[in-house]
Amino acid sequence: MTVVFCRTKRTVDDVTKFLNRKDIAAHAIHGDLIQSQRNKVMERLRGGKLSVLVASDLAARGLDVDGISHVINYDLPEDPEVYVHRIGRTARAGRKGVAWSLVSPDQGDLLTNCEMLANIEIPQQVYEDFVPGTVPADVRAEKELAEKRVQDREASVKRTEAPPVKADDTAAFPGGIVPTKMPARRMQGKVRTRRR
Secondary structure, eight states, X not given: OEEEEOSSHHHHHHHHHHHHHTTOOEEEEOTTSOHHHHHHHHHHHHTTOOSEEEEOXXXXXXXXXXXXXXXXXXXXXSSHHHHHHHXXXXXXXXXXXXXXXXXXXXXXXXXXXXXXXXXXXXXXXXOTTOOOOOOOHHHHHHHHHHHHHHHHHHHHSOOOOOOOOOOSOTTSOGGGOOOOSOOSOOOTTOOOOSOO
């Protein structure tokens, strides 16, 4: 049994749909599912009827199921303690297990934080012959739509700047009155009242 952990609910749904399109029977569990749906997925998981579970971090701490042989971190969590809880779902009770983390170059700091907390060096595996495929049309369309929304939002915000004002005399105080002597009474920053 394999558990794939994702950082967001949206990513959980997207990965689950992708795996199902590739004829891999995957089921999702995250906080947006109603309790009865989560219970149904957990019953199937405990009964050994699921081979792939795609989960948000909701399941990282509460998932106590025997037989999880693989954990895949689709993306690294912001909190390194969550990483430890994620990989702790496999290799329980003396069994063997494998944990993989998919890490992009911009997530290097997150990986370093996880290594520091666990006090281990996570071995790196680079696939030199890996060539990414074309971006699916629906993903490409969604990115273009998101970029268009950002551009529209930026265009709708009116930015105005105050016109530059040239000072007549840079040595003059505001209002043009330049003091020539100290005030008659100096109170050392204290406010004096007539009350005693």
